[in-house]
Amino acid sequence: MRQPRSGFKAHVRVRFHECDPYGHVNNAVYLGYLEQVAIDHAAAAGWSSARLRAEVGAVFVARRHEIEFLLPSFENDMLEVVTWARDISGARAWRGYHIRRMDGDIHSMPANRMIEPAEIESPPRGQLVLRASSEWVLANVERGRPVRIPVHLGDAFLIPAEGE
Template sequence: MSEEDTGPIRIFQKRFTVPRTAIDRNGHVNNVVYVQWMQDLAIKHWQTVGGETVNRDNAATWVARSHHIEYLRPAFEGDELEALTWISNLRRVRSLRKYTFRRVGDKQIIARGETDWVFIDVQSGHPKPIPDSVPAILPISPDPA
């Protein structure tokens, strides 16, 4: 995970090894697993920047509205992957978060994705405006090269 000394984590990074449990009957990472990894990355990034305090102070949480994934190459058990996630935009009640999964060994991008997240009031279940404090801890970032 990276953080500049002067600011928030714009691009959250995590390295991990593909476990056997992620492999499907075709011998590569099951497509559904990427959705779980995307959610896990988003949650960890939010927690790392102090987002749980924002949730608590606003009686709110984030809910995934939609996912889109582009599968470029297969990943296999034992592959070391680097996953990156960042915020592409923040709107009134929604945020677009993007992801890239890269194999460390050959630096090949194996998948790209995005999730449209909605900020939700925990009592009503309805969308609620994203607080002004969020852009300071979760700034918009251009796609990494």
């Protein structure tokens, strides 16, 4: 399996309207956090959706998400959302994620940024709220059909394996 070239870390404060009647973050909101951090990672790696459309004629669409909910989050919690590429094959790409509840003020945390692979699973800070994985498909914007992920696009996220 190839190793990630980078990851991406974002910080969010849970807002009132993201919570259900019990005061917990609604499960669908977590999915929004995961999708946004994936989009931000791609853009930071030089592959915004605009560039994908212009150069490849395609965009990534979600095919499958698996989320393991471990702890609830509440209004005003500060969350750290981390993502990284796990694998690429044909038209499909897989990502890993985790979200941690952090102590302190969001303004004292580093800005959203690319991170080195060693930081993805660095010594844990905060409480692990969830772990997730997703499968994305690169789809042609005109036909809506899957297209093979170009090697140079995959190499922006994963280090080529020996012999590739």
